[in-house]
Amino acid sequence: MVSFPHKSRLRFLVQTGAVGLTYFAGAKLGLTYAVVGGAVSLVWPSSGIALAALLAMGNVVAPGIAIGSVLANVSVGVPLRIAVVIGLGATAAALAATWLLTRAARFHIAFDRIRDVLAFLLVAAIFSTAVSALVGATVLRSGGMLSGSQYGRAMLEWWLGDMMGVLVVAPPLLTLFTYRSAVRSAPQAVEACALAVATVSASYLIFGAPQLAGHGYYPAALAIFPFVVWAALRFDHPGASLSTLMVSIMAIWGTTQGTGPFASDHPVDSLVRWCAFANVVAITGLLLAAARAQERRVHGILLASQAELERRVQERTQDLQQANTELKQEMARRRQLEAELIRIGDRQQRLIGRELHDGLGQHLTSLGFYCASLSQELQKHRHPAAADAATIVELVRQASLMARKIAHGLDPIALESGGLSAALETLAQTTGTLNGIDCRLRIGSEVGQMDPPVQINLYRAAQEAVNNALKYSHGRHIWIDLEFEAGVQRLSISDDGVGMDPAQMGHTSGLGFYNLRHRASLLGGACAVTRNATGGTTVVISYPVAQGPGHAREIM
Known part of the structure; x- marks a missing residue:
């Protein structure tokens, strides 16, 4: 100091x-x-x-x-x-x-x-x-x-x-x-x-x-x-x-x-x-x-600013990539959950269908036997109620047939035994029989084998679209087409009814149309609802697949 x-x-x-x-x-x-x-x-x-x-x-x-x-x-x-x-x-x-x-x-x-x-x-x-x-x-x-x-x-x-x-x-x-x-x-x-x-x-x-x-x-x-x-x-x-x-x-x-x-x-x-x-x-x-x-100083500042900008862009890009990855993972989880919910719903439908077939169907069959015996006894004794008993027998028979058809719709046995083609054929026949409407099925032979989840999704989509056509179209004909072209498989359901307004088609929020769009998304495709040349409505579900060429066949 x-x-x-x-x-x-x-x-x-x-x-x-x-x-x-x-x-x-x-x-x-x-x-x-x-x-x-x-x-x-x-x-x-x-x-x-x-x-x-x-x-x-x-x-x-x-x-x-x-x-x-x-x-x-x-x-x-x-x-x-x-x-x-x-x-x-x-x-x-x-x-x-x-x-x-x-x-x-x-x-x-x-x-x-x-x-x-x-x-x-x-x-x-x-x-x-x-x-x-x-x-x-x-x-x-x-x-x-x-x-x-x-x-x-x-x-x-x-x-x-x-x-x-x-x-x-x-x-x-x-x-x-x-x-x-x-x-x-x-x-x-x-x-x-x-x-x-x-x-x-x-x-x-x-x-x-x-x-x-x-x-x-x-x-x-x-x-x-x-x-x-x-x-x-x-x-x-x-x-x-x-x-x-x-x-x-x-x-x-x-x-x-x-x-x-x-x-x-x-x-x-x-x-x-x-x-x-x-x-x-x-x-x-x-x-x-x-x-x-x-x-040189300004150039250095610009270079530093560029480097800082690139660093921030890289950070933002990494953040976006991470967010995108997380979003994809979340979408995948949601898709898996929704698919699982649909599988559970299909399983419940099948259970209900089997209960109808094995439970209610058997009861109606037994009831039919008793009513038939009662009708025969009444006819044998020429009882005035014999005609009414015959009517009851016919009504029970129709109810049993209707319960059986409903059970087959809820639990498409043909889907397990004959695949999607057989199930769609049964759907077309049942629709024509129960509703008195001309329902035709056209399947291209180039359509190959499909996994069970794909088959059940396409069948449920066709079932939903046919039900919508029966409810709203008031038409006389329904066409179900399954075809393959240029790497894309299409399932289309068309009718010749009154059709829907295009604006209503684009903004409809009904459960049926939502179900159709969701099943299409599970297949990795899309669902489109348009007005066809006959004035009716056409529902098309399309998704990419790999198949070979062939020809088409028509099933009544």
């Missing part, structure tokens, strides 16, 4: 001293190109050094900026009081730019957004440098180091020099503090070396080669832009800032040597032209790098 303030103090001294020395070195370099009063230079790297130090290390290193500025100005003969004011002005401008960027503009020193580049340009490169230039030129004028005619030009040149330092020097320094290497593979390293060699070579040919560089031919400088674009798009902010720095160094060297498109007979004019060009190159590179970074 005791050693912490000492370490903090030591760190503060080291950082402040390093910033002061770096600022002093940059200022000495810039003052070698002083154009007015020995203190105004168009090459001023120290403005970029000051801004980068404050953004990366914090405001605690601000004293180093002031000390470096004072020492540099005093070293070239500027009076101490003027040097102090200049140093305070440079420090205040850098502090103001840092505060506005970090607090107001929410600046990212990685330059990964276009808004960051624009804020850097407006706040740091234009506003803060204008403040520094205004303070510096004004104190030089008040100290007698500038004449009134030199004041405006000196302030403009000071401003351009500081702007060049901010735009050209600050971005590469911030890269050293904040940016990881833009070269992530061997091919990229080769490309980076090729880019550096190409940029330096092109810069030398444009700005330094006496035999090629043309005085005043400004379009030649445009040849440097493809290399800046290459660096910005392929190597982001580090590539753009370092390529701008290399171009600037070569351009300063060539322009001060009197070569290149910006060289003229007046060195000050040469540096002014070059300074404006360097600022444009720096802004272009930074904007392209920021736009590329934003594009």
Whole structure:
């Protein structure tokens, strides 16, 4: 706990001293190109050094900026009081730019957004440098180091020099503090070396080669832009800032040597032209790098959103598949339950039919015998009630016959002995006998053997459809057809009665029609109720099977 303030103090001294020395070195370099009063230079790297130090290390290193500025100005003969004011002005401008960027503009020193580049340009490169230039030129004028005619030009040149330092020097320094290497593979390293060699070579040919560089031919400088674009798009902010720095160094060297498109007979004019060009190159590179970074960030967000969407779709698909599986299992269980209920119902019907046949039928037979004996006795004694007894005998015989037919309907013995064909034939004969209606059965010989559950379902469906026809059609003919065609087996029951309304057919909720549809679903097929060509009703139950071809036969 005791050693912490000492370490903090030591760190503060080291950082402040390093910033002061770096600022002093940059200022000495810039003052070698002083154009007015020995203190105004168009090459001023120290403005970029000051801004980068404050953004990366914090405001605690601000004293180093002031000390470096004072020492540099005093070293070239500027009076101490003027040097102090200049140093305070440079420090205040850098502090103001840092505060506005970090607090107001929410600046990212990685330059990964276009808004960051624009804020850097407006706040740091234009506003803060204008403040520094205004303070510096004004104190030089008040100290007698500038004449009134030199004041405006000196302030403009000071401003351009500081702007060049901010735009050209600050971005590469911030890269050293904040940016990881833009070269992530061997091919990229080769490309980076090729880019550096190409940029330096092109810069030398444009700005330094006496035999090629043309005085005043400004379009030649445009040849440097493809290399800046290459660096910005392929190597982001580090590539753009370092390529701008290399171009600037070569351009300063060539322009001060009197070569290149910006060289003229007046060195000050040469540096002014070059300074404006360097600022444009720096802004272009930074904007392209920021736009590329934003594009990659948006692309990454889109990829992440796509991955998240695919993950959610997969989750929903799995949920739907699970729900579908559970639904199918539930439907299978319901189908099994319903099939079991139908089997139980059929079993009960058969039990009732056997009870009718074996119980009520036997009683009616015995009653018939007794009535016949009584009738014979009465006739033998010529009793007046003999005719009534004969009538009773006939009624009992009819009741016994009707009970037997009903029992056969409830318990189709023919279904067990002769299969579905025999049961349907019995159904047709019984329907014609009991109801006095013409009922015909037509079975295609291609209809093969069927499992007992299929047979009982088809028989009950035919029985239900025939009963419906007897109830509602009021017709004179009923046709039962069982046929196979194109892998589909059909059982159809038709009549020539009054028919049903199609709308009523589609929305009917009667138990009979529900039973027909349900039995069709148990077979994996469907039940359709339509109006036929005779005006009556046709009930068709169809389901897929595998059978062979054949011919049809008609059974009366």
